[in-house]
Amino acid sequence: MATRTIHFTVNGRPEQAEFPVDCPAQDVKDLFRSAAEAGPHDILKLYNPKGNIINISPRLEANDPNTSYKLEVVAADCNSEPLGVGLAVALGFDLSAMEKRLQALEKKIMTEAGEAPAVVYEMKKQVDSFREKLESVEHLSWLGLFKELSGCTHKPSPFYHKRTLHKTPDECEHVNNKFLHMSSLEVSEEVRQYLKTPTFDNWQWEDAEIMVLLQVMYTDLDFVATFNIEQDVLQLFLYEVYRRYNNIPFHNFKHCFCVTQMMYGLIWLTDLRSKMDSIDLLTMLTSAVCHDLDHTGYNNAYQINARTELALRYNDISPLENHHCAVAFEILEKTESNIFRNLTMEQYKRIREGIIKCILATDMTRHNEILNKFKAILPVFDFSNKEHRDTLMMILIKVSDISNEARPMEVAEPWLDCLLQEFYNQSDMEKLEGLPVTPFMDRDKVTKPSSQTGFIRFVLFPLYMELANLFPCLEQHIIDPVRKALDYYTEMEKALEREKHSRAQSDSTAKSKDTPHTTAHTTPNTPHAASTSNTAKSKDTPHTTAHTTPNTPHAARTSNTAKSKDTPHTTAHTTPNTPHAASTSNTAESKDTPHTTAHTTPKTPLAASTSNTAESKDTPHTTAHTTPNTPHTASTSNTAESQTDAGPDVSKTAPHKT
Incomplete structure (x- = not known):
């Protein structure tokens, strides 16, 4: 059986361990624990000759006495005599006594409660998990150890509306100090691999940590070594970038990181390192970092309509994107933050040209132009063709810029x-200043799902599908999540429509309640009289009757009743002996109006009487009469939207005209 021999020291004492190459990991750890005379709760750390912490596992590389590893007990049980006595002297109390007291309390809890509280088990579980993570990682990394890299939870959205637009000097200094302190830490391999995936959850990381991760990207793509980028220059460049992103809800430093991280992931997923040279990759990553510098939260349409300084400076041509480029090269003009300062003039010129092309491509008004150009070259795409590469670079930054829906929903929705x-x-602001309101931004017209369904169907899908035609491996990484997002927002939109329809029905039912018995009569002996009663939008109308009474020669009578609900005893009459009289009663939105009457006096040949009333609610005994014996009199009574008029027999009568 093949074995592996490991030489190491414990407290300066040389030791040697031998184990089979297929030995279980736990057995190897127990072997080293025995050599260190450590207890089951002690934490062991093994260092290589360079001083780096390495994992205790069967995969340890065999060595010789000249390259011995160093084994240390970095956390020990307080009951161990040397540690307990030393701490007792230093702290001024007896740790052994405290340990016994804690054990007694634990026994008391077990005795009284029957079992330890759930929180105790949860704490023990967390401690065990952390111990396991400490013992399994190769490097002691604060970033790698304290982040939960799976099982994302929904994070609240960080809104910046209560903060100043620009970061304060104190805020910047605080973040920079944290960044510099953490930048010397090793980032765990688990985090490095996670950083290459579209599922990366940005909400777990603070700004200083994000700067560390950006530094990792430049390092892992070999830009630091290839282009001789000094660490302090890279750090100052990242700090200046952080400082020039504003405190706004979306186009902030976290958005900069998300776009850069997606670009970084696409480079790895599509194996672009084997297809494009390092200068193009450096151009794309730096373009992503700088693509929204000093964004103020108002898009190009606003800049142009409001005639802002940016719109005037750039003649209404992509004012924001031109500004982002200008700020980027303003940072790069400073020697201390110019990560390109060791490049040749030709290399710098090429990178500057590429960054400008990439950032200007993020203007969505150019979306169709760039996409159509890419579709045209796709059947004959050639990585050795500069024009083809330039177009691909623009497509990649566009995909990265609008890639949130390709992430897990718990990351994308916030x-x-x-x-x-x-x-x-x-x-x-547009409404306040009297400017044209951008339709897809109007809070009175746009809902959460409606803002996404059309965008995904007509912008994201066509763009992503064309990129996946060139790189089929992207289907599962960005196309499938976007399909799920479309289904999610489509269902949300349908649910909102159902709720809206249900609410409208409820309002309609409540509005037309308790209005029964609507009747329209044409009384006897009315030659050549036309009477029309139109009632609209009435629902559930019991006992609604239209009568033409006896002895009414040449009388036309029409009653249109629709959707009237519970309308009690509403009557329209044309009284006897009124030749050639036309009476029309239209009921319009009259609410709670009892006993409202309009009269035209007796014996009115050729008299026209019109009463217009619509959508009446709770209107008992409302009557329109044409009375007898009033020659050549025209009387018009229009009653609309009268609401709860007090007292019976409130009438509105037109003046007489002869």
Whole structure:
């Protein structure tokens, strides 16, 4: 059986361990634990000759006495005599006594409660998990150890509306100090691999940590070594970038990181390192870092309509994107933050040209132009063709810039909340300043799902599908999540429509309640009289009757009743002996109006009487009469939207005209 021999020291004492190459990991750890005379709760750390912490596992590389590893007990049980006595002297109390007291309390809890509280088990579980993580990672990394890299939970959206637009000097200094302190830490391999995936959850990481991860990207793509980028220059460049992103809901430093992280992931997923040279990759990553520098939260349409300084400076041509480029090269013009300062003039010129092309490509007004150009070259795409590569670089930064829906929903949805907050802020400002309101930003017209369904169908899908045609491996990484997002927001939109319809029905039912018995009569002996009663939008109308009474020669009588509900005893009469009289009663939105009457006096040949009333609710005994014996008199009574008129027999009568 093949074995492996490991030489190491414990407290300066040389030791040697031998185990089979297929030995279980736990057996190897127990072997080293025995050599260190450590207890079951002690934590062991093994260092290689360079001083780096390495994992205790069967995969340890065999060595010789000259390259011995160093084994240390970095956390020990307080009952161990040397440690307990030393701490007791240093701290001024007896740790052994405290340990016994804690054990007694634990026994008391077990005795009284029958079992330890759930919180105790949860704490023990967390401690065991942390111990296991400490013993399994190769490097002691604060970033790698304290982050939960799976099982994402929904994070609240960070809104910035209560903060100043620009970061304060104190805020920047605080973040920079944390960044510099953490930048010397090794990032665990688990985090490095996670950083290459579209599922990366940005909400777990603070700004200083994000700067560390950006530094890792430049390092892992070999830019630091290939282009001789000094660490302090890279750190100052990242700090200046952080400082120039503003405190706004969406286009902030976290968005910069998300776009850069997606670009970084696409480079690895599509194996672009074997297809494009390092200068193009450096151009794309730096473009992603700088693509929204100094964004103020108002898009190009606002800049142009409001005639802002940016719109005037750049003649209404992509004012924001031109500004982002200018700020980027303003940072790069400073020697101390110029990560390109060791490049040749030709290399710098090429990178500058590429960054400008990439950032200007993020202007969505150019979306169709760039996509159509890519579709045209796709059947004959050639990585050795500079024009083809330039177009691909523009497509990749566009995909990265609008890639939130390709992430897990618990990561993507808070970003949508942030985006809508920024959109609503702009539309509110446009209304306030009397500017044209951008339709997809209007809080009175746009809902969360409606903002996404069309965008996914007509913008994201066509763009992503074309990129996946060139790189089929992206189907599962970005196409499938976007399909799920479309289904999610489509269902949400349908649910909102159902709720809206249900609410409208409830309001309609409540509005037309308790209005029964609507009747329209044409009384006897009315030659050549036309009487029309139109009642609209009435529902559930019991006992609604239209009568033409006896002895009414040449009388036309029409009663149109629709959707009237519970309308009691509403009557329209044309009284006897009124030749050639036309009476029309139209009921319009009259509410709670009892005993309202309009009269035209007796014996009115050729008299026209019109009473217009619509959508009457709770209107008992409302009557329109044409009375006898009034020659050539025209009387018009229009009653609309009368609401709860006090007292019976409140009448509105037109003046007499002869």
